[in-house]
Amino acid sequence: MICDRSTGTVAAWILLVGIVPLEAKPxxxxxxxxxxxxxxxxxxxxxxxPGTLEAICAPDFDEAKSAELAAAGALLLEVDxxxxxxxxxxxxxxxxxxxxxxxVCGDADGPKVKLANVKASKVGDSDVFTATVTCPxxxxxxxxxxxxxxRYVMASGFRYRLMARTLSSDWAGVKAASExxxxxxxxxxxxxx
Numbered sequence: 657m658i659c660d661r662s663t664g665t666v667a668a669w670i671l672l673v674g675i676v677p678l679e680a681k682p683x684x685x686x687x688x689x690x691x692x693x694x695x696x697x698x699x700x701x702x703x704x705x706p707g708t709l710e711a712i713c714a715p716d717f718d719e720a721k722s723a724e725l726a727a728a729g730a731l732l733l734e735v736d737x738x739x740x741x742x743x744x745x746x747x748x749x750x751x752x753x754x755x756x757x758x759x760v761c762g763d764a765d766g767p768k769v770k771l772a773n774v775k776a777s778k779v780g781d782s783d784v785f786t787a788t789v790t791c792p793x794x795x796x797x798x799x800x801x802x803x804x805x806x807r808y809v810m811a812s813g814f815r816y817r818l819m820a821r822t823l824s825s826d827w828a829g830v831k832a833a834s835e836x837x838x839x840x841x842x843x844x845x846x847x848x849x
Contacts, residue, residue: 682836685709690737691844692816697833700733701725709735713833715826728799731822731830733837740815747810749776752785760804760819761791768792782843783810790824803827805834811843 682695690707700713701722711733714721722730757769770790777784784807791802804821818841820834 682840684840687737690739690816691811691814692735692737693840693842694735694818694837695840696733696837700731707737711837713830715822715830717833728797729823731820731826731833733834734817734819734821735841736817738815740810740813742813747783747785747808747815749774749785752776752787752808756787756789756806759817760789760806760821761802762794763791779809781812784808785810789821791821800825805838807838807841809841809843814843816841816843 683698683700684693684695685702686693687709694709696702696709696711697713697717699717699719699722700711703710703712710727712722712725712727713731713733714725715731753771753774756771757763761769763769769792772788772790774787775785777786786805786807789804789806791804793799793801801824802821803824804819807818809816809818818838820830820837822830822834
């Protein structure tokens with residue numbers, strides 16, 4: 657790039673580089689016990705528990721901000737995995753629609769939670785349920801409206817609940833990372849050799 661100092665091209669270029677966030681770098685997480693793998697941005701803080709993985713990311717993927725940011729105001733990439741007995745009742749779209757408001761928004765009644773693009777499909781041997789969710793503002797907590805993409809995978813012997821959620825005002829800037837997270841998920845039966 658040729659820069660003309662007399663016209664301020666260098667200053668404008670430096671300003672642009674400071675504003676436009678760089679692409680998030682992926683970090684692959686393999687969970688042998690729960691039989692899945694998923695990629696999360698390397699700049700995110702990870703919190704893991706039995707069957708859960710949370711990647712808490714600043715919307716601009718600044719590692720220092722991600723280390724301090726509360727999950728409620730961050731881009732939250734989450735996997736909840738559990739073993740399912742072979743004789744368990746089959747999970748259906750009505751179960752998904754009933755469960756998502758509480759699981760994603762913390763709203764058990766869910767009348768203000770908006771579900772859109774709800775789809776049920778078969779991917780290999782797994783049943784997959786997806787939706788776009790809008791969680792309402794929670795004024796007493798000072799929490800603005802949030803948007804989430806949700807993907808539930810019912811695989812042989814396992815149930816996986818994936819969510820990418822952030823403040824609605826930040827959604828456009830984190831959409832690519834959210835989609836990358838959801839698309840990277842593989843149950844062991846789905847892994848490519």
